[in-house]
Amino acid sequence: MPQTLSVAIITLNEEANLGRTLASVQFADEVIVLDSGSTDRTLEIARSFKNTKVFSEEWKGFASQKNSAIEKCTGTWVLSLDADEELSVELQTEIRVLLLGEPRADAYMLRRRNLFLNRWMRHGGYYPDAKLRLFRHHSANFAPGTRFTERPVHETIAFEGKLDTLHHDLIHHAYPTIESYIEHMDRYSTLGAQIVTQKGTTSRSWLAFYWNIVAVPGFTFVWNYFFRGGILDGREGLLLHLYHSTYTSWKYSKAWQTTRKG
Missing domain, CATH: 3.90.550.10 (Spore Coat Polysaccharide Biosynthesis Protein SpsA; Chain A)
Structure with missing residues (x-):
């Protein structure tokens, strides 16, 4: 056929x-x-x-x-x-x-x-x-x-x-530009926050809040940039991994924002 x-x-x-x-x-x-x-x-x-x-x-x-x-x-x-x-x-x-x-x-x-x-x-x-x-x-x-x-x-x-x-x-x-990356990550973090909210992992406690919004993005950057070799991709690699960790923080921040009271 x-x-x-x-x-x-x-x-x-x-x-x-x-x-x-x-x-x-x-x-x-x-x-x-x-x-x-x-x-x-x-x-x-x-x-x-x-x-x-x-x-x-x-x-x-x-x-x-x-x-x-x-x-x-x-x-x-x-x-x-x-x-x-x-x-x-x-x-x-x-x-x-x-x-x-x-x-x-x-x-x-x-x-x-x-x-x-x-x-x-x-x-x-x-x-x-x-x-x-x-x-x-x-x-x-x-x-x-x-x-x-x-x-x-x-x-x-x-x-x-x-x-x-x-x-x-x-x-x-x-x-192709930093502006395009930031625009996409702003939009994608909003959509990602919807998934987090649906799963019920919205950082209600102080520990979860700190872990998801500060610790996880920090660990993600260190792991990918240093241990997985992102440092070898020059200045562009530094910016990408730095901004990706920021995206992770935005995602959990937006999920928390949708469910916070007061």
């Missing part, structure tokens, strides 16, 4: 990224772009690429939006990408060769190369940042319409079956 590939991407004001992403998947049989109200050139850019089908839906949350894009795919395989990601040339070739044969696994992890201020973060736990992104469509290992688990942020694919990892990199143009 011929192996066809669909690519699923969700967008909102991604004119700075989308062209690069779409250029890296031109070998795919179909590209689904699901937009949620872009006011920049995102839709114009999407429609300028061949084999791209553009849809618009109101924002439903990361997981629901991605699942909706996947359901619109018609290929035997689906590659789910964020709009700020691109396939390296080597990964493009690897996927093409894989689908020319009969893949032995039902899903594949992709090694993700994270960039911060346009520098590859090779250490500190940021590489290889493997993500499950390539999978057989309509596999029995997935419940229909629920490939990404429902949570406010950091959604993942729920999968049970034969899994393998590809050798080459998915490039994540995550945070």
Whole structure:
């Protein structure tokens, strides 16, 4: 049976990224772009690429939006990408060769190369940042319409079956500026606080408050920056790990704020 590939991407004001992403998947049989109200050139850019089908839906949350894009795919395989990601040339070739044969696994992890201020973060736990992104469509290992688990942020694919990892990199143009990082972490920490609140771990006692808001961020920085080698990534590595620990503090602070009395 011929192996066809669909690519699923969700967008909102991604004119700075989308062209690069779409250029890296031109070998795919179909590209689904699901937009949620872009006011920049995102839709114009999407429609300028061949084999791209553009849809618009109101924002439903990361997981629901991605699942909706996947359901619109018609290929035997689906590659789910964020709009700020691109396939390296080597990964493009690897996927093409894989689908020319009969893949032995039902899903594949992709090694993700994270960039911060346009520098590859090779250490500190940021590489290889493997993500499950390539999978057989309509596999029995997935419940229909629920490939990404429902949570406010950091959604993942729920999968049970034969899994393998590809050798080459998915490039994540995550945070080209400090401003973009701070904006994302402010938004993500708010969403992360919702998860913390749902779990009931909102730092009600003084000990829990200090532990979550001061100690955990401090330990996280020391562990990742010194013991996991983040110090080897230069000034960019220092800033990334410092700001990531701040994000952790923000997350628990916001969770505490939503439940405090008086």
